[in-house]
Amino acid sequence: MSKTLKGITLKGSAELVAEFFSFGINSILYQRGIYPAETFTRVTQYDMSLHLTTDAKLKNYLTNVVSQLKEWLFDCTVQKLVVVITCLETNEVLERWQFDIECDKTANESSAPREKSIKAIQEEIRSVIRQITATVTFLPLLETACAFDLLIYTDKDLEVPEQWEESGPQLIDQSEEVRLRSFTTSIHKVNSMVAYKRTNSI
Amino acid sequence: MDDMEDDTTIFSTLKSFKSLISCPDRSLLETEPGFGRSGLQNLYTKRVELEEAAERVRSHTSLLQLTQEKQQMELSHKRARIELEKEANSSSRDLQREIDRNRELLLQIRRLEEREEKANQALNEQMENNKALKRNFEELHKKANEKDSKLAEADQMISELKDETRRLNQQIQIQESKFSTQNLEIQALQEQLDVQRKKFQDVSQRYQNLQTSHSTSTESELKMKELERRLALQEQDSVIVKNMKSEVARLPELEREIKRLREENTFLRETKENNSLLREETEGLRRKLERMERVMEEKLKVELEKEKLEHELQAWENIGQSTGLNIRKPEDLSREVIQIQQRELNLKQQNYTLNSSIRSVEKARTELMPEIAQLRAKAQEEQKKRENQDSLVRRLQKRVLLLTKERDGMRAILESYDSELATSEYSPQLMLRVKEAEDMLQKVQTHNTEMETQLSKAQEEAGSFKLQAQMVTTELEALKEQQVSNAEKNTLATAEEVSSLRQKIEELESERQQLEEQNNILEMRLERHNLQGGYDPVTTKVIHLQMNPTSIAKQQRTEEVEQLRVECQRLRDRLRKIEAGGGMTTDDTTLIIPPSQEILDLRKQMESAELKNQRLKEVFQKKIQEFRTACYVLTGYQIDITVENQYRLTSVYAEHMEDSLLYASLTDFSLTVLGTDLHLFHQKSIPVFLSAVTIELFSRQTVT
Numbered sequence: 001m002s003k004t005l006k007g008i009t010l011k012g013s014a015e016l017v018a019e020f021f022s023f024g025i026n027s028i029l030y031q032r033g034i035y036p037a038e039t040f041t042r043v044t045q046y047d048m049s050l051h052l053t054t055d056a057k058l059k060n061y062l063t064n065v066v067s068q069l070k071e072w073l074f075d076c077t078v079q080k081l082v083v084v085i086t087c088l089e090t091n092e093v094l095e096r097w098q099f100d101i102e103c104d105k106t107a108n109e110s111s112a113p114r115e116k117s118i119k120a121i122q123e124e125i126r127s128v129i130r131q132i133t134a135t136v137t138f139l140p141l142l143e144t145a146c147a148f149d150l151l152i153y154t155d156k157d158l159e160v161p162e163q164w165e166e167s168g169p170q171l172i173d174q175s176e177e178v179r180l181r182s183f184t185t186s187i188h189k190v191n192s193m194v195a196y197k198r199t200n201s202i
Numbered sequence: 203m204d205d206m207e208d209d210t211t212i213f214s215t216l217k218s219f220k221s222l223i224s225c226p227d228r229s230l231l232e233t234e235p236g237f238g239r240s241g242l243q244n245l246y247t248k249r250v251e252l253e254e255a256a257e258r259v260r261s262h263t264s265l266l267q268l269t270q271e272k273q274q275m276e277l278s279h280k281r282a283r284i285e286l287e288k289e290a291n292s293s294s295r296d297l298q299r300e301i302d303r304n305r306e307l308l309l310q311i312r313r314l315e316e317r318e319e320k321a322n323q324a325l326n327e328q329m330e331n332n333k334a335l336k337r338n339f340e341e342l343h344k345k346a347n348e349k350d351s352k353l354a355e356a357d358q359m360i361s362e363l364k365d366e367t368r369r370l371n372q373q374i375q376i377q378e379s380k381f382s383t384q385n386l387e388i389q390a391l392q393e394q395l396d397v398q399r400k401k402f403q404d405v406s407q408r409y410q411n412l413q414t415s416h417s418t419s420t421e422s423e424l425k426m427k428e429l430e431r432r433l434a435l436q437e438q439d440s441v442i443v444k445n446m447k448s449e450v451a452r453l454p455e456l457e458r459e460i461k462r463l464r465e466e467n468t469f470l471r472e473t474k475e476n477n478s479l480l481r482e483e484t485e486g487l488r489r490k491l492e493r494m495e496r497v498m499e500e501k502l503k504v505e506l507e508k509e510k511l512e513h514e515l516q517a518w519e520n521i522g523q524s525t526g527l528n529i530r531k532p533e534d535l536s537r538e539v540i541q542i543q544q545r546e547l548n549l550k551q552q553n554y555t556l557n558s559s560i561r562s563v564e565k566a567r568t569e570l571m572p573e574i575a576q577l578r579a580k581a582q583e584e585q586k587k588r589e590n591q592d593s594l595v596r597r598l599q600k601r602v603l604l605l606t607k608e609r610d611g612m613r614a615i616l617e618s619y620d621s622e623l624a625t626s627e628y629s630p631q632l633m634l635r636v637k638e639a640e641d642m643l644q645k646v647q648t649h650n651t652e653m654e655t656q657l658s659k660a661q662e663e664a665g666s667f668k669l670q671a672q673m674v675t676t677e678l679e680a681l682k683e684q685q686v687s688n689a690e691k692n693t694l695a696t697a698e699e700v701s702s703l704r705q706k707i708e709e710l711e712s713e714r715q716q717l718e719e720q721n722n723i724l725e726m727r728l729e730r731h732n733l734q735g736g737y738d739p740v741t742t743k744v745i746h747l748q749m750n751p752t753s754i755a756k757q758q759r760t761e762e763v764e765q766l767r768v769e770c771q772r773l774r775d776r777l778r779k780i781e782a783g784g785g786m787t788t789d790d791t792t793l794i795i796p797p798s799q800e801i802l803d804l805r806k807q808m809e810s811a812e813l814k815n816q817r818l819k820e821v822f823q824k825k826i827q828e829f830r831t832a833c834y835v836l837t838g839y840q841i842d843i844t845v846e847n848q849y850r851l852t853s854v855y856a857e858h859m860e861d862s863l864l865y866a867s868l869t870d871f872s873l874t875v876l877g878t879d880l881h882l883f884h885q886k887s888i889p890v891f892l893s894a895v896t897i898e899l900f901s902r903q904t905v906t
Contacts, residue, residue: 058751065747079742082735086752088759096735147755151746153737164745169735177733193733 007113008121013187014073019045020125020183020190021081021099022066025150026052027129028083028097031136034148046126065150068161072154073188076103080153084170088145092197093172095139097132100191107187116186124183128192131180138178140199174198215266219259363800370808374815381819385826386843393842560688563681574674577667584664591657598650605646609639838896851892855899 008016023045030040030051035058040051053059072078083097107114151167160166172195180192518532525538616632737744834840840852850865 061747061749061751080735080737084752088755091756098733098735100732145755147752149746149750149752151744153742153744156739156741156743158743160745163748165748167744167746169737169744171735175734177730179733195734 007115008185008187009113010107010109010111010187011074012113013107013185014070016121016125016185017073017101017188017190018066018070020128021069022062023050023052024099024129024132025062025083026050027132029053029058029148031133032085032095032139032142032146034085034142034146046122046129048126048129050129064163065152068164069152072152072158073101073103076105077155077158078103078152079155080151082151082153082170084149084151085142085146086149086170087142088147090144093170094142094146094197096170096172096175096195098193098195100193102189102191104187104189114186116184121183121185124181128181128183128190132192132194135178135180135194139194139196172197211266211269215262219262222255222259359798359800363804366801366804367807370804370811374811377815378818381815381822385823389842390844556688560685564685567678567681570674570678574671577671577674581664581667581671584660584667588657588660588664591653591660595653595657598653602646602650605643609643612639837892839892853896853899855896855903857903 026040027050029035030037030053035053035055039053039055041054042049043052044050053062069078069081078101080101081099083095084093085095085097086093149170151170174197175195176198177193177195180194182189182191184190518535521535616636619632830840834854838854840854842850842852844850844865848865
């Protein structure tokens with residue numbers, strides 16, 4: 001394990017970031033009520049209690065995306081990961097959770113591992129996930145049935161794998177944006193933000 | 203009483219009057235003796251007195267009358283008062299009575315009002331009760347209506363069910379009739395079956411014959427086919443033989459051709475080798491050609507360059523002539539250039555030194571300016587001091603003059619004193635005074651000299667200060683002239699540059715500010731764009747999995763919607779059918795209305811009726827079969843129905859199955875034999891005839 005003792009390598013950083021995305025997306029799905037709360041179970045990660053889905057189809061989908069994402073993180077070809085929440089009745093995009101990924105391209109497979117402690121990275125990740133949980137207080141309620149989608153922004157010349165296809169950015173019409181915390185593994189830096197549809201009440 | 207009093211007063215007054223009358227008489231009488239002057243006077247006086255008395259009496263009577271009147275008035279007043287009091291009393295009594303009555307009436311009114319209120323309350327309660335009762339009544343009415351409606355619905359249902367039962371009974375009857383007809387049909391069919399069976403047997407025999415003949419024919423056909431095949435083969439062989447012959451005929455020609463082709467082959471191979479050699483040569487030549495062409499191009503370029511260089515050389519050579527310097531080689535040019543550069547450097551150094559000297563001089567000037575100011579101030583002070591000292595000197599000189607004058611005077615006095623006094627006792631004192639005066643003089647002289655020296659020093663200092671000031675002013679003027687001259691030299695060259703540079707600087711600064719603002723705005727926009735999720739399509743693209751939860755959910759939704767639409771359509775059709783058909787439908791739809799108990803009962807009844815029907819049919823069939831066989835056996839005739847009201851009789855002892863001789867119809871009781879009406883009846887009775895026929899046939903049978 002290259003990330004336990006000797007510092008962070010490119011591969012270890014990709015694994016850390018992919019792991020964060022897996023737990024982060026599960027937290028978002030639980031907090032926003034996209035899937036019923038009883039389909040989630042609790043696990044301990046980053047020294048805190050997080051939710052993980054038990055739905056087999058959803059798990060399968062997430063593992064597919066996250067494993068592909070890990071590869072692209074290793075190649076430093078991915079720029080953003082976006083969780084898009086759409087209302088099924090009106091087909092409108094209600095929320096966008098956007099994670100910008102900045103990759104230090106000077107790091108490659110054979111470069112020396114960088115000095116950053118796992119504890120510090122986990123601490124940063126913990127604060128990001130706590131903040132995601134806290135944002136639920138000011139986000140507008142999702143009253144209608146919603147579904148989610150994962151979009152990945154990559155370099156233009158990337159070869160699109162078989163089961164993937166190009167799509168639009170699925171932007172929100174009249175949105176409010178809030179920037180959240182970021183964390184860095186010294187090779188990859190992840191900035192988080194959430195954009196939600198402005199509600200026209202009051 | 204009053205009258206009485208009045209009377210008494212009248213009487214009293216009369217009495218008094220009388221007395222009065224009598225009194226004057228007495229007085230008159232009394233006076234008579236007293237006075238003897240004249241009786242007339244006495245009479246006169248008496249008359250006067252009497253008149254007076256009469257007047258008095260009259261007044262008294264008038265008084266009395268008045269008092270009477272007054273008393274009468276008073277009486278009347280009293281009476282009136284009494285009457286009024288009486289009236290008042292009576293009226294007060296009446297008032298009280300009225301008041302009492304009023305109170306009583308008020309009490310009554312109150313009682314009545316209370317009664318009214320009670321009555322109103324009772325009324326309101328009654329109204330409320332009424333309303334409640336009305337509501338109850340309405341509710342009951344509604345319930346009754348509902349029950350009526352329900353009853354009506356139930357009646358409708360009952361009527362519908364009754365209709366259904368009627369229809370079902372009709373259906374049962376129809377089916378029974380159908381059953382009977384079907385039985386008859388069955389019998390007819392059975393007869394037909396027998397007939398068919400016989401035909402079948404004949405047909406089978408013929409079929410067997412046919413088959414044997416078929417087999418023979420097939421054998422012959424096979425033989426024929428074989429022969430035909432052999433024929434065909436032989437034909438093919440003949441054809442082949444012909445072809446072979448033709449080919450064989452062609453053989454020598456082919457051999458010739460082969461020889462020719464071989465020769466050609468060898469020739470072509472040789473030529474192929476030559477070809478390859480030639481191709482290599484051509485390739486080599488082509489490459490040479492290309493190289494030569496390239497070389498030509500390069501040569502052209504080189505010639506052009508050579509021309510250019512020649513031109514440049516000539517230009518360079520001409521420079522030497524044009525500039526007038528001693529240049530023949532580029533080394534000279536470079537030397538000249540170096541010299542010029544050195545000169546430039548020197549000039550620049552001089553310039554810098556001059557600038558520095560200017561600056562230092564300016565600094566010195568600025569430093570000296572305050573010193574100058576100070577010196578001027580000092581000079582002014584010294585002037586003032588000098589003036590003061592001059593004034594002092596003048597005063598002192600005046601004082602000195604005065605003192606000298608005093609001294610002269612004193613000396614003169616002293617001389618005078620000395621001259622006057624030969625030996626005096628005052629000489630030591632005078633000597634002392636003289637000494638003192640001389641001392642004073644000396645002091646004054648020394649003071650004077652000191653003052654003069656001070657004055658001279660001050661004058662010298664002032665003079666030196668003036669000189670310094672003058673020197674400094676001259677230096678200042680010289681520096682100013684230098685500065686002006688420098689500035690004049692430079693302004694011509696650099697004033698324009700400086701102004702233009704300043705303008706440029708200002709413009710550039712304003713541009714820079716604008717650009718900075720634009721940059722900030724663009725950066726903000728970009729940040730916002732980035733936050734909202736926008737991207738640069740040239741460098742990035744957005745991808746996602748095809749099978750993602752949103753698309754799956756959308757698909758499910760559309761499917762659900764389609765299913766719901768289909769169901770909706772189906773339900774609408776069902777509704778239409780029910781409204782049109784009024785109940786039962788025989789398609790895939792079923793009754794929407796939950797079947798009521800009656801309908802279930804009716805269905806059960808119907809099923810049971812159908813079962814009964816079937817059982818009855820079976821039973822009837824069996825029974826009829828039994829009966830028919832019994833009839834056949836007992837009477838000797840099988841009776842079949844061919845057509846309505848036509849019966850065919852077949853005897854037991856008939857020789858053939860189809861020998862049904864007798865046809866009877868019940869309507870006209872006629873009997874036909876083989877198509878002809880039989881009018882011969884044994885005593886016009888059908889049974890007798892039939893029995894006779896059986897006996898005949900039986901006799902025939904037994905004989906044969």
